[in-house]
Amino acid sequence: MRLLTSSLIIASAIAFVGGGLAALPWRVLGPAPAWAQGSTHVKTMPTTPPPAPAPKPRSETKSPAPPAPVGPVVADGASVSGDRSLTRMAVELTGPVEYQVFRLQAPDRVVIDISNVEFTIPPATGRNGIGLVTSFRFGAFAPGRARVVIETDGSVQVEATRLIREGSRGRHRLELDFIPASTAGLSESEIAAARESAARLRLSDATPPSPPPAAKPAPDAPRLPLIMIDPGHGGVDSGARGAIGVEKDIVLAVGRELERALLASGKYRVLMTRSSDAFVPLEQRIRLSREHEAQLFISLHADSLEARELAHAIRGATIYTLSQSASDERARKLADKENAADLLAGAHLPTEVSQDDVKSILFDLMARETNGLALNFRQIAAKRLRGSIQLSRDPQRSANFLVLRQSETPAVLIELGYISNTEEEKQMLSQEWQRKVAASITAAINDFFATSGSIFR
Numbered sequence: 001m002r003l004l005t006s007s008l009i010i011a012s013a014i015a016f017v018g019g020g021l022a023a024l025p026w027r028v029l030g031p032a033p034a035w036a037q038g039s040t041h042v043k044t045m046p047t048t049p050p051p052a053p054a055p056k057p058r059s060e061t062k063s064p065a066p067p068a069p070v071g072p073v074v075a076d077g078a079s080v081s082g083d084r085s086l087t088r089m090a091v092e093l094t095g096p097v098e099y100q101v102f103r104l105q106a107p108d109r110v111v112i113d114i115s116n117v118e119f120t121i122p123p124a125t126g127r128n129g130i131g132l133v134t135s136f137r138f139g140a141f142a143p144g145r146a147r148v149v150i151e152t153d154g155s156v157q158v159e160a161t162r163l164i165r166e167g168s169r170g171r172h173r174l175e176l177d178f179i180p181a182s183t184a185g186l187s188e189s190e191i192a193a194a195r196e197s198a199a200r201l202r203l204s205d206a207t208p209p210s211p212p213p214a215a216k217p218a219p220d221a222p223r224l225p226l227i228m229i230d231p232g233h234g235g236v237d238s239g240a241r242g243a244i245g246v247e248k249d250i251v252l253a254v255g256r257e258l259e260r261a262l263l264a265s266g267k268y269r270v271l272m273t274r275s276s277d278a279f280v281p282l283e284q285r286i287r288l289s290r291e292h293e294a295q296l297f298i299s300l301h302a303d304s305l306e307a308r309e310l311a312h313a314i315r316g317a318t319i320y321t322l323s324q325s326a327s328d329e330r331a332r333k334l335a336d337k338e339n340a341a342d343l344l345a346g347a348h349l350p351t352e353v354s355q356d357d358v359k360s361i362l363f364d365l366m367a368r369e370t371n372g373l374a375l376n377f378r379q380i381a382a383k384r385l386r387g388s389i390q391l392s393r394d395p396q397r398s399a400n401f402l403v404l405r406q407s408e409t410p411a412v413l414i415e416l417g418y419i420s421n422t423e424e425e426k427q428m429l430s431q432e433w434q435r436k437v438a439a440s441i442t443a444a445i446n447d448f449f450a451t452s453g454s455i456f457r
Protein backbone atom coordinates (compact mmCIF):
# COMPACT_ATOMS: atom_id res chain seq x y z
CA MET A 1 0.00 0.00 0.00
CA ARG A 2 2.89 2.31 0.75
CA LEU A 3 4.04 1.82 -2.79
CA LEU A 4 0.67 2.65 -4.31
CA THR A 5 0.09 5.65 -2.09
CA SER A 6 3.45 7.16 -2.98
CA SER A 7 2.80 6.60 -6.65
CA LEU A 8 -0.38 8.59 -6.36
CA ILE A 9 1.62 11.48 -5.01
CA ILE A 10 3.82 11.40 -8.09
CA ALA A 11 0.82 11.03 -10.36
CA SER A 12 -0.72 14.12 -8.83
CA ALA A 13 2.54 15.99 -9.07
CA ILE A 14 2.65 15.15 -12.74
CA ALA A 15 -0.93 16.22 -13.20
CA PHE A 16 -0.15 19.45 -11.40
CA VAL A 17 2.56 20.44 -13.84
CA GLY A 18 -0.03 20.17 -16.59
CA GLY A 19 -0.23 21.80 -20.01
CA GLY A 20 2.44 22.50 -22.59
CA LEU A 21 2.99 18.84 -23.28
CA ALA A 22 3.16 19.08 -27.01
CA ALA A 23 5.92 21.60 -26.74
CA LEU A 24 8.25 19.22 -24.91
CA PRO A 25 11.08 18.34 -27.24
CA TRP A 26 12.10 14.76 -27.81
CA ARG A 27 15.76 15.24 -27.38
CA VAL A 28 18.18 13.99 -29.96
CA LEU A 29 21.33 12.31 -28.81
CA GLY A 30 20.79 12.76 -25.18
CA PRO A 31 18.67 14.66 -22.78
CA ALA A 32 19.98 17.55 -20.80
CA PRO A 33 17.54 17.62 -17.93
CA ALA A 34 18.23 20.29 -15.38
CA TRP A 35 19.13 17.74 -12.73
CA ALA A 36 21.93 16.32 -14.83
CA GLN A 37 23.36 19.56 -16.08
CA GLY A 38 26.42 21.07 -14.58
CA SER A 39 27.98 17.73 -13.75
CA THR A 40 31.40 18.37 -15.14
CA HIS A 41 33.11 15.62 -13.23
CA VAL A 42 32.55 12.14 -14.55
CA LYS A 43 34.20 9.28 -12.73
CA THR A 44 35.89 6.64 -14.78
CA MET A 45 34.76 3.08 -14.33
CA PRO A 46 37.36 0.74 -12.96
CA THR A 47 35.58 -2.47 -13.97
CA THR A 48 33.81 -1.85 -17.24
CA PRO A 49 34.53 -4.37 -19.95
CA PRO A 50 35.45 -3.31 -22.58
CA PRO A 51 37.31 -0.24 -21.35
CA ALA A 52 35.05 2.73 -21.79
CA PRO A 53 36.27 5.58 -23.92
CA ALA A 54 36.96 8.71 -21.93
CA PRO A 55 33.52 10.12 -21.22
CA LYS A 56 32.92 13.37 -23.00
CA PRO A 57 30.96 16.25 -21.61
CA ARG A 58 27.37 16.06 -22.78
CA SER A 59 27.70 18.99 -25.12
CA GLU A 60 30.27 17.09 -27.17
CA THR A 61 27.93 14.15 -27.70
CA LYS A 62 25.53 16.40 -29.53
CA SER A 63 26.76 15.54 -32.97
CA PRO A 64 24.50 16.39 -35.90
CA ALA A 65 21.19 14.59 -35.88
CA PRO A 66 21.68 10.87 -36.51
CA PRO A 67 21.20 9.68 -40.05
CA ALA A 68 17.87 7.97 -40.61
CA PRO A 69 18.58 4.36 -39.68
CA VAL A 70 18.06 1.76 -42.36
CA GLY A 71 15.53 -0.57 -40.81
CA PRO A 72 14.86 -0.66 -37.09
CA VAL A 73 17.71 -0.26 -34.66
CA VAL A 74 18.19 -3.38 -32.57
CA ALA A 75 19.24 -3.39 -28.93
CA ASP A 76 21.17 -6.64 -28.68
CA GLY A 77 22.94 -6.30 -25.38
CA ALA A 78 22.52 -4.71 -21.97
CA SER A 79 24.76 -4.85 -18.93
CA VAL A 80 25.47 -3.28 -15.58
CA SER A 81 28.92 -2.77 -14.09
CA GLY A 82 30.66 -0.87 -11.31
CA ASP A 83 29.83 -0.59 -7.64
CA ARG A 84 27.75 1.51 -5.28
CA SER A 85 29.95 4.58 -5.72
CA LEU A 86 29.42 4.57 -9.48
CA THR A 87 27.23 2.14 -11.40
CA ARG A 88 27.10 2.09 -15.18
CA MET A 89 24.21 0.83 -17.32
CA ALA A 90 25.07 0.11 -20.95
CA VAL A 91 22.76 -0.72 -23.86
CA GLU A 92 24.35 -2.04 -27.06
CA LEU A 93 22.68 -0.82 -30.25
CA THR A 94 23.06 -1.53 -33.95
CA GLY A 95 22.59 2.15 -34.78
CA PRO A 96 22.03 5.63 -33.40
CA VAL A 97 18.84 6.36 -31.49
CA GLU A 98 16.96 9.23 -29.96
CA TYR A 99 16.42 8.81 -26.27
CA GLN A 100 15.25 10.48 -23.12
CA VAL A 101 16.16 9.75 -19.51
CA PHE A 102 14.18 10.53 -16.39
CA ARG A 103 13.72 9.19 -12.89
CA LEU A 104 10.60 8.00 -11.13
CA GLN A 105 10.01 7.44 -7.45
CA ALA A 106 8.17 5.00 -5.21
CA PRO A 107 9.81 2.76 -6.12
CA ASP A 108 13.00 4.46 -7.31
CA ARG A 109 13.63 3.88 -10.99
CA VAL A 110 15.49 5.41 -13.90
CA VAL A 111 13.64 5.23 -17.21
CA ILE A 112 15.27 5.37 -20.65
CA ASP A 113 12.75 5.92 -23.42
CA ILE A 114 14.21 5.07 -26.81
CA SER A 115 12.63 5.72 -30.17
CA ASN A 116 12.01 2.88 -32.61
CA VAL A 117 14.19 0.17 -31.21
CA GLU A 118 13.66 -3.57 -31.02
CA PHE A 119 15.16 -5.82 -28.38
CA THR A 120 16.85 -9.13 -29.08
CA ILE A 121 18.28 -9.44 -25.59
CA PRO A 122 17.36 -12.72 -23.83
CA PRO A 123 14.14 -11.96 -21.95
CA ALA A 124 15.35 -12.94 -18.48
CA THR A 125 18.34 -10.55 -18.72
CA GLY A 126 18.37 -7.95 -15.97
CA ARG A 127 16.96 -10.06 -13.14
CA ASN A 128 20.00 -9.33 -11.02
CA GLY A 129 21.73 -6.01 -10.68
CA ILE A 130 25.04 -4.69 -9.50
CA GLY A 131 25.90 -1.70 -7.33
CA LEU A 132 23.06 0.82 -7.28
CA VAL A 133 21.01 -1.13 -9.86
CA THR A 134 18.84 -3.91 -8.42
CA SER A 135 17.36 -5.07 -11.74
CA PHE A 136 16.23 -3.78 -15.13
CA ARG A 137 13.49 -4.51 -17.68
CA PHE A 138 13.14 -3.58 -21.30
CA GLY A 139 10.63 -3.79 -24.12
CA ALA A 140 7.96 -1.97 -26.08
CA PHE A 141 6.11 0.81 -24.29
CA ALA A 142 4.03 2.86 -26.72
CA PRO A 143 3.87 2.95 -30.53
CA GLY A 144 7.34 3.89 -31.82
CA ARG A 145 8.78 3.98 -28.33
CA ALA A 146 10.63 1.37 -26.31
CA ARG A 147 11.67 1.61 -22.71
CA VAL A 148 14.29 0.39 -20.29
CA VAL A 149 13.21 0.57 -16.66
CA ILE A 150 16.12 0.39 -14.24
CA GLU A 151 15.19 -0.31 -10.64
CA THR A 152 17.65 1.25 -8.24
CA ASP A 153 18.52 0.68 -4.61
CA GLY A 154 17.41 4.02 -3.28
CA SER A 155 17.43 7.31 -5.11
CA VAL A 156 20.26 7.81 -7.59
CA GLN A 157 21.59 10.72 -9.55
CA VAL A 158 22.23 10.26 -13.25
CA GLU A 159 25.77 11.55 -13.33
CA ALA A 160 26.23 11.25 -17.08
CA THR A 161 24.54 9.94 -20.21
CA ARG A 162 26.43 9.20 -23.40
CA LEU A 163 25.64 7.76 -26.80
CA ILE A 164 28.95 6.54 -28.14
CA ARG A 165 29.60 5.50 -31.72
CA GLU A 166 31.57 2.27 -31.80
CA GLY A 167 33.62 1.25 -34.81
CA SER A 168 32.76 1.92 -38.41
CA ARG A 169 29.64 -0.24 -38.70
CA GLY A 170 27.33 2.25 -37.12
CA ARG A 171 27.02 0.46 -33.80
CA HIS A 172 26.37 2.62 -30.76
CA ARG A 173 26.48 2.17 -27.02
CA LEU A 174 24.19 4.10 -24.74
CA GLU A 175 25.72 4.55 -21.31
CA LEU A 176 24.28 5.95 -18.11
CA ASP A 177 26.33 6.52 -14.96
CA PHE A 178 24.57 6.52 -11.60
CA ILE A 179 25.86 7.81 -8.29
CA PRO A 180 24.01 7.92 -4.97
CA ALA A 181 21.63 10.89 -4.96
CA SER A 182 22.39 13.75 -2.65
CA THR A 183 18.84 15.06 -2.91
CA ALA A 184 15.85 12.85 -3.49
CA GLY A 185 13.37 15.15 -5.19
CA LEU A 186 12.46 14.97 -8.86
CA SER A 187 13.03 18.00 -11.03
CA GLU A 188 10.27 19.63 -13.01
CA SER A 189 11.85 18.42 -16.23
CA GLU A 190 11.71 14.84 -14.98
CA ILE A 191 8.09 15.20 -13.98
CA ALA A 192 7.37 16.73 -17.38
CA ALA A 193 9.15 13.87 -19.13
CA ALA A 194 7.17 11.25 -17.21
CA ARG A 195 4.00 13.09 -18.08
CA GLU A 196 4.90 13.29 -21.73
CA SER A 197 5.46 9.53 -21.77
CA ALA A 198 2.12 8.88 -20.15
CA ALA A 199 0.52 11.06 -22.80
CA ARG A 200 2.08 8.86 -25.47
CA LEU A 201 0.48 5.90 -23.85
CA ARG A 202 -2.92 7.54 -23.74
CA LEU A 203 -2.48 8.32 -27.40
CA SER A 204 -1.90 4.64 -27.94
CA ASP A 205 -5.12 3.80 -26.10
CA ALA A 206 -7.06 5.05 -29.08
CA THR A 207 -5.13 2.70 -31.34
CA PRO A 208 -4.08 -0.31 -29.31
CA PRO A 209 -0.45 -1.24 -29.88
CA SER A 210 -1.38 -4.83 -30.52
CA PRO A 211 -3.11 -5.48 -33.83
CA PRO A 212 -6.58 -3.99 -33.49
CA PRO A 213 -8.67 -6.64 -31.81
CA ALA A 214 -10.70 -8.15 -34.57
CA ALA A 215 -13.72 -9.95 -33.23
CA LYS A 216 -13.54 -12.55 -35.99
CA PRO A 217 -17.19 -13.51 -35.75
CA ALA A 218 -18.67 -15.73 -38.37
CA PRO A 219 -20.79 -13.23 -40.30
CA ASP A 220 -23.91 -15.30 -39.84
CA ALA A 221 -23.42 -15.82 -36.13
CA PRO A 222 -23.08 -12.40 -34.54
CA ARG A 223 -24.52 -13.43 -31.21
CA LEU A 224 -21.97 -16.06 -30.29
CA PRO A 225 -20.64 -15.44 -26.77
CA LEU A 226 -17.62 -13.16 -26.74
CA ILE A 227 -14.64 -14.43 -24.75
CA MET A 228 -11.99 -11.85 -23.85
CA ILE A 229 -8.56 -13.41 -23.37
CA ASP A 230 -6.17 -11.22 -21.41
CA PRO A 231 -2.53 -12.33 -21.56
CA GLY A 232 -0.98 -10.40 -18.66
CA HIS A 233 1.90 -7.93 -18.92
CA GLY A 234 3.75 -7.34 -22.23
CA GLY A 235 6.38 -5.03 -23.68
CA VAL A 236 8.51 -3.37 -21.04
CA ASP A 237 6.40 -5.09 -18.38
CA SER A 238 7.85 -8.59 -18.47
CA GLY A 239 5.96 -9.81 -15.41
CA ALA A 240 7.58 -12.56 -13.35
CA ARG A 241 10.98 -13.72 -14.54
CA GLY A 242 12.21 -17.28 -14.41
CA ALA A 243 15.59 -18.78 -15.08
CA ILE A 244 14.93 -18.96 -18.83
CA GLY A 245 11.67 -17.31 -19.71
CA VAL A 246 9.41 -14.50 -18.65
CA GLU A 247 5.74 -14.44 -17.70
CA LYS A 248 4.66 -12.17 -20.56
CA ASP A 249 5.82 -14.66 -23.22
CA ILE A 250 4.33 -17.74 -21.56
CA VAL A 251 0.90 -16.20 -21.03
CA LEU A 252 0.81 -14.82 -24.59
CA ALA A 253 1.62 -18.29 -25.96
CA VAL A 254 -1.15 -19.88 -23.86
CA GLY A 255 -3.52 -17.05 -24.85
CA ARG A 256 -2.89 -17.71 -28.53
CA GLU A 257 -3.45 -21.44 -28.08
CA LEU A 258 -6.67 -20.68 -26.24
CA GLU A 259 -7.80 -18.31 -28.98
CA ARG A 260 -7.14 -20.99 -31.60
CA ALA A 261 -9.00 -23.65 -29.64
CA LEU A 262 -12.02 -21.44 -28.99
CA LEU A 263 -12.27 -20.27 -32.60
CA ALA A 264 -11.88 -23.84 -33.83
CA SER A 265 -14.88 -24.86 -31.75
CA GLY A 266 -17.02 -22.45 -33.76
CA LYS A 267 -18.96 -21.60 -30.61
CA TYR A 268 -17.42 -18.28 -29.64
CA ARG A 269 -16.14 -14.94 -30.74
CA VAL A 270 -12.72 -14.19 -29.27
CA LEU A 271 -10.88 -10.97 -28.47
CA MET A 272 -7.36 -10.65 -27.11
CA THR A 273 -6.36 -7.64 -25.00
CA ARG A 274 -2.97 -8.08 -26.65
CA SER A 275 -1.83 -10.46 -29.35
CA SER A 276 1.77 -9.29 -29.54
CA ASP A 277 4.55 -8.29 -27.17
CA ALA A 278 2.93 -4.92 -26.48
CA PHE A 279 2.52 -2.99 -23.25
CA VAL A 280 -1.19 -2.60 -22.46
CA PRO A 281 -2.22 -0.72 -19.30
CA LEU A 282 -4.58 -2.54 -16.97
CA GLU A 283 -7.38 -0.06 -17.45
CA GLN A 284 -7.21 -0.42 -21.21
CA ARG A 285 -7.79 -4.14 -20.74
CA ILE A 286 -10.87 -3.47 -18.64
CA ARG A 287 -12.12 -0.90 -21.12
CA LEU A 288 -11.81 -3.33 -24.04
CA SER A 289 -13.84 -5.87 -22.11
CA ARG A 290 -16.52 -3.32 -21.27
CA GLU A 291 -16.73 -1.76 -24.72
CA HIS A 292 -17.07 -5.10 -26.46
CA GLU A 293 -19.45 -6.44 -23.81
CA ALA A 294 -17.43 -9.59 -23.26
CA GLN A 295 -19.35 -12.42 -21.64
CA LEU A 296 -16.32 -13.97 -20.02
CA PHE A 297 -12.94 -12.41 -19.23
CA ILE A 298 -9.95 -14.64 -18.60
CA SER A 299 -6.71 -13.04 -17.48
CA LEU A 300 -3.65 -15.27 -17.82
CA HIS A 301 -0.62 -14.93 -15.54
CA ALA A 302 2.26 -16.89 -14.05
CA ASP A 303 3.31 -16.60 -10.45
CA SER A 304 6.77 -16.41 -8.92
CA LEU A 305 8.12 -16.82 -5.42
CA GLU A 306 10.63 -14.35 -4.08
CA ALA A 307 11.88 -16.84 -1.53
CA ARG A 308 14.27 -18.94 -3.56
CA GLU A 309 14.52 -21.62 -0.87
CA LEU A 310 10.82 -22.43 -1.32
CA ALA A 311 10.84 -22.18 -5.10
CA HIS A 312 11.49 -25.85 -5.71
CA ALA A 313 8.60 -26.89 -3.46
CA ILE A 314 5.81 -24.53 -4.50
CA ARG A 315 4.06 -25.02 -7.82
CA GLY A 316 0.68 -25.42 -9.47
CA ALA A 317 -2.11 -23.30 -10.95
CA THR A 318 -4.59 -21.14 -9.04
CA ILE A 319 -7.79 -19.49 -10.28
CA TYR A 320 -8.69 -16.16 -8.71
CA THR A 321 -11.90 -14.17 -8.58
CA LEU A 322 -12.41 -10.62 -7.33
CA SER A 323 -13.00 -9.88 -3.69
CA GLN A 324 -12.47 -6.79 -1.62
CA SER A 325 -10.50 -8.66 0.99
CA ALA A 326 -8.18 -11.42 -0.14
CA SER A 327 -8.82 -15.03 0.74
CA ASP A 328 -5.36 -15.20 2.32
CA GLU A 329 -2.18 -13.19 2.77
CA ARG A 330 -0.43 -14.78 -0.19
CA ALA A 331 -3.37 -13.85 -2.47
CA ARG A 332 -3.32 -10.27 -1.18
CA LYS A 333 0.39 -9.91 -1.90
CA LEU A 334 -0.05 -11.41 -5.33
CA ALA A 335 -2.84 -8.95 -6.17
CA ASP A 336 -0.64 -6.04 -5.00
CA LYS A 337 2.13 -7.30 -7.26
CA GLU A 338 -0.10 -7.74 -10.31
CA ASN A 339 -1.82 -4.39 -9.68
CA ALA A 340 1.55 -2.62 -9.63
CA ALA A 341 2.37 -3.71 -13.21
CA ASP A 342 1.65 -0.30 -14.76
CA LEU A 343 3.43 1.50 -11.96
CA LEU A 344 6.61 -0.52 -12.36
CA ALA A 345 6.56 0.02 -16.11
CA GLY A 346 6.50 3.77 -15.40
CA ALA A 347 3.07 4.24 -16.92
CA HIS A 348 1.48 6.96 -14.87
CA LEU A 349 -1.98 6.91 -16.24
CA PRO A 350 -4.49 8.96 -14.36
CA THR A 351 -6.88 6.44 -13.00
CA GLU A 352 -10.29 6.37 -14.60
CA VAL A 353 -11.69 4.36 -11.78
CA SER A 354 -11.99 6.44 -8.64
CA GLN A 355 -12.03 4.84 -5.23
CA ASP A 356 -15.75 5.54 -5.07
CA ASP A 357 -16.25 3.73 -8.35
CA VAL A 358 -14.28 0.80 -7.02
CA LYS A 359 -16.46 0.66 -3.95
CA SER A 360 -19.60 0.84 -6.02
CA ILE A 361 -18.33 -1.85 -8.38
CA LEU A 362 -17.58 -4.06 -5.43
CA PHE A 363 -20.99 -3.27 -4.03
CA ASP A 364 -22.54 -4.03 -7.39
CA LEU A 365 -20.82 -7.37 -7.38
CA MET A 366 -22.65 -8.30 -4.23
CA ALA A 367 -25.95 -7.44 -5.82
CA ARG A 368 -25.37 -8.79 -9.27
CA GLU A 369 -25.05 -12.21 -10.66
CA THR A 370 -21.66 -11.36 -12.19
CA ASN A 371 -19.63 -12.52 -9.23
CA GLY A 372 -21.74 -15.63 -8.86
CA LEU A 373 -20.95 -16.47 -12.46
CA ALA A 374 -17.25 -15.84 -11.93
CA LEU A 375 -17.28 -18.15 -8.91
CA ASN A 376 -19.09 -20.73 -10.98
CA PHE A 377 -16.51 -20.52 -13.74
CA ARG A 378 -13.67 -20.67 -11.22
CA GLN A 379 -15.02 -23.94 -9.89
CA ILE A 380 -15.49 -25.42 -13.36
CA ALA A 381 -12.03 -24.29 -14.48
CA ALA A 382 -10.40 -25.82 -11.39
CA LYS A 383 -12.09 -29.12 -12.15
CA ARG A 384 -11.05 -29.10 -15.81
CA LEU A 385 -7.49 -27.97 -15.14
CA ARG A 386 -7.06 -30.59 -12.43
CA GLY A 387 -7.39 -33.22 -15.12
CA SER A 388 -4.45 -31.90 -17.12
CA ILE A 389 -1.98 -29.90 -15.02
CA GLN A 390 -0.92 -29.59 -11.42
CA LEU A 391 -2.98 -27.24 -9.27
CA SER A 392 -1.75 -25.39 -6.21
CA ARG A 393 -2.65 -26.51 -2.72
CA ASP A 394 -5.64 -24.15 -2.61
CA PRO A 395 -6.53 -23.56 -6.28
CA GLN A 396 -9.66 -21.44 -5.82
CA ARG A 397 -8.87 -18.11 -4.22
CA SER A 398 -9.86 -14.47 -4.39
CA ALA A 399 -8.23 -11.06 -4.05
CA ASN A 400 -8.63 -7.45 -5.13
CA PHE A 401 -7.17 -7.59 -8.64
CA LEU A 402 -7.60 -4.36 -10.61
CA VAL A 403 -8.15 -6.17 -13.88
CA LEU A 404 -11.05 -8.16 -12.42
CA ARG A 405 -13.00 -5.06 -11.41
CA GLN A 406 -15.69 -5.50 -14.00
CA SER A 407 -19.30 -5.17 -13.03
CA GLU A 408 -20.82 -6.62 -16.20
CA THR A 409 -18.46 -9.43 -17.15
CA PRO A 410 -17.62 -12.50 -15.10
CA ALA A 411 -13.86 -12.29 -14.80
CA VAL A 412 -11.20 -14.65 -13.48
CA LEU A 413 -7.44 -14.46 -13.27
CA ILE A 414 -5.56 -17.72 -13.73
CA GLU A 415 -2.05 -18.02 -12.37
CA LEU A 416 -0.96 -20.88 -14.59
CA GLY A 417 1.93 -21.97 -12.41
CA TYR A 418 5.15 -20.84 -10.77
CA ILE A 419 7.86 -19.62 -13.09
CA SER A 420 10.18 -19.66 -10.06
CA ASN A 421 9.92 -23.46 -10.01
CA THR A 422 12.48 -24.66 -12.54
CA GLU A 423 10.61 -27.82 -13.41
CA GLU A 424 7.31 -26.01 -13.81
CA GLU A 425 8.93 -23.25 -15.85
CA LYS A 426 10.25 -25.83 -18.32
CA GLN A 427 6.76 -27.30 -18.67
CA MET A 428 5.16 -23.92 -19.12
CA LEU A 429 7.59 -23.09 -21.90
CA SER A 430 6.63 -26.20 -23.87
CA GLN A 431 3.97 -25.99 -26.54
CA GLU A 432 2.57 -29.33 -25.44
CA TRP A 433 1.82 -27.98 -21.98
CA GLN A 434 0.43 -24.73 -23.41
CA ARG A 435 -1.97 -26.67 -25.68
CA LYS A 436 -3.06 -28.89 -22.81
CA VAL A 437 -3.92 -25.86 -20.70
CA ALA A 438 -5.76 -24.21 -23.60
CA ALA A 439 -7.78 -27.39 -24.18
CA SER A 440 -8.75 -27.58 -20.49
CA ILE A 441 -9.81 -23.93 -20.33
CA THR A 442 -11.80 -24.42 -23.55
CA ALA A 443 -13.54 -27.42 -21.98
CA ALA A 444 -14.29 -25.30 -18.90
CA ILE A 445 -15.75 -22.54 -21.09
CA ASN A 446 -17.92 -25.12 -22.84
CA ASP A 447 -19.18 -26.40 -19.49
CA PHE A 448 -19.76 -22.86 -18.28
CA PHE A 449 -21.89 -21.79 -21.21
CA ALA A 450 -23.72 -25.10 -21.23
CA THR A 451 -24.85 -24.47 -17.67
CA SER A 452 -24.96 -20.66 -17.49
CA GLY A 453 -25.43 -19.76 -21.14
CA SER A 454 -29.18 -19.29 -20.92
CA ILE A 455 -28.85 -16.28 -18.65
CA PHE A 456 -26.90 -14.31 -21.26
CA ARG A 457 -28.72 -12.02 -23.59
Ligand SMILES: [Zn+2]
Pocket: 232, 233, 239, 240, 247, 300, 301, 302, 338
Ligand atom coordinates in the same frame (compact mmCIF):
# COMPACT_ATOMS: atom_id res chain seq x y z
ZN1 LIG B 1 1.22 -11.44 -13.76
